[in-house]
Amino acid sequence: MTGGSTDGSAHGPTDRPALRFGDRSLTYPELSAAADSLARRLTGHGRVAVWATPELETAVAVVAALRAGVAAVPLNPKSGEKELGHILTDSAPALVLSAPGDELPSALRDLTRVDVGIDLGADGATGGPLPDTHASDEDPALVVYTSGTTGPPKGAVIPRRAIAATLDALADAWQWTGADVLVHGLPLFHVHGLVLGILGPLRRGGSVRHLGRFTTEGVTRELTDGATMLFGVPTMYHRIAETLPDDPALAKALSRARLLVSGSAALPVHDHERITTVTGQRVVERYGMTETLMNTSVRADGEARAGTVGVPLPGVELRLVEEDGSPIASYDGETVGEIQVRGPNLFTGYLNRPDATAAAFTADGWFRTGDMAVRDPDGYVRIVGRKATDLIKSGGYKIGAGEIENALLEHPGVREAAVTGEPDADLGERIVAWVVPADPQSPPGLAELADHVARRLAPHKRPRVVHHLDALPRNDMGKIMKRALSRG
Structure with a gap:
């Protein structure tokens, strides 16, 4: 998924891993071979479910689905039977992809299972061209289910166009290149861990090292061993902030990182300051959601102001509106309004839910995020909470x-x-x-x-x-x- 490609193809450097999970890794040619072998089995199957464990096989499965032109439905391995049953009924996947040996729940047993192989010596691992899938930018790449806080989870249909637009906009904002090595320990069933954390490095031709499970020891090890970027959520950075005073190796490792990024929720200002005091580094925050991928970010060449999520990304339009829908023109840092966005980063709709899709958009095409914010005089966005709960x-x-x-x-x-x-x-x-x-x-x-x-x-x-x-x-x-x- 580099050089403008949206199919997850791996045309990156050959002399270092594209993906590393623990002591298992794949170079770009190896990833291409493994993904192509699987993609030949997926072509023409429609949607496929991916049992999204934090393993190498999950990344290979999603890249293969992109190369085959079929939509992947990442499944949270911790989902309960009722929620899992709803997702499977709603998305109707043709197959479920999983690592060999994974024990799947009973809800998945009626689906045809395909084990994701990464044995490059196996027969057919590199044989024959891929069928021409004719995938377009508007074709679905992923169906990612929302958390379902107001009812059963809804499947957000994310087109290939949205993934490419978000990752290229972040490359601009973060000065993200093929020289970067990303480390993270995020789950792979949502857009933060999967789209940003796996497909992002692949699109740039860089590398990703997944910790499997987040630990401060893992962060120290990888940043000391050449990783340049860290992605995390506030609970991870809180653990880092708590550990830093008694862990000089962690402090030194963080101080040498090019970029520390937090997302998925607001990082408390107190943790920002504790990390900066010890390491000299500012954590960059960005703002996105399943339906929109990424909307704003503090830029790598901008001011990393604690408590803000920066400015709109290239190509993203953002406005604040009053309860009656009228736009808020003042950037005074005080007037609270709902964030609405539009741009190429948006999803195409909720699967099988035209009613919910219609309700999510205004008549002039802006997506109603439900997040409340203020804008500072220089355009920086500060989120103050969810409309429904905050x-x-x-x-x-x-x-x-x-x-x-x-x-x-x-x-x-x-x-x-x-x-x-x-x-x-x-x-x-x-x-x-x-x-x-x-x-x-x-x-x-x-x-x-x-x-x-x-x-x-x-x-x-x-x-x-x-x-x-x-x-x-x-x-x-x-x-x-x-x-x-x-x-x-």
Whole structure:
């Protein structure tokens, strides 16, 4: 998937690995041979499911599907039977691709299984040309299922065009080249780990080293051994920030990286600052979602301002709108609006859900993200939360939960924090803080935390209720599941 190709073909350098998972790796010619061998078996099959374990076989399977011109449906190996059953019924894949020896759940047993082989000495591994698939830029490359927070997961149909547009825009923003070596430990059933983390390096002709499972030791090892970029989610960077003071090898490894990127949720300002203080490095944040791939990013040649997700990527249009849909023209850093985007990075629709697809777009073609943000005078975007769970209307003010969470995390007695709103007869909604204390035996009280927030932000943004928890509920990507908090 280099040099403008959108089929995952591997026409990169031959003298170093394209992919490395642990002690297993494939060079570009080896990846091409393995993917082509599998692609011949996939051509004409329509959609194919991929049992997306963090293994070399998952990457080969997705590259092969792209080369065959069929859409891949990545499956989360941790999905429950009900969710998995819904995805399979909805997407109706012809085959399921998995690593040999993987034990598949009963929901998959009626599908024809194809083991992904990477034994390059096997018969047919390099034999014969690929059939001409006539795949176009608008043809589906992936069907990625959303988290299903408001109902059964929906399958976002991501065209080849969107993958190419996003990866090329990130190459511009991050000065990403074939010389870069990426390290990450993200799951491969979503766009962050799979599209950015696997297809991204391949499109540039670079290398990716997957940790299998994220550890700070793995990050230290790979960045010390020549890796130039690290992709992670906030929980990973939080672990890094916690480890850094007592781990000089990790600090040195991070200090030599060209780019540290965080995404999938907001990285608390407190963790930004702790990492920068020890390493001298700023973590770059970007903003995207399944349906849009990537929308904005802090640029490698721009200011890595903590708490922002940068500016719109090349080719992406972004606007903020009021509740009535009218655009917000002011870049004042205060006026909160919903983010809407349009551009070549967008999906084509939800599989089998024309109603949901129509509802997701405005009449003039903008996608409604449901994310709330403000824009600074120089155009930088600061996300304050989700419209459904993070926008709190209290006392006549529109308040974003994110800035209150950042303020709470600056309190020495707070290890983790989430903020929600709940009905209040006087205020409309009152601000509720859910706090994991640094010392469970001596948690900070409501008055102390309310005063702390009021001094940093404004009195109307202080929490009115505080709940102490042992841990915050999180999904596989480390995002806090606020609906679980609201249910108590």
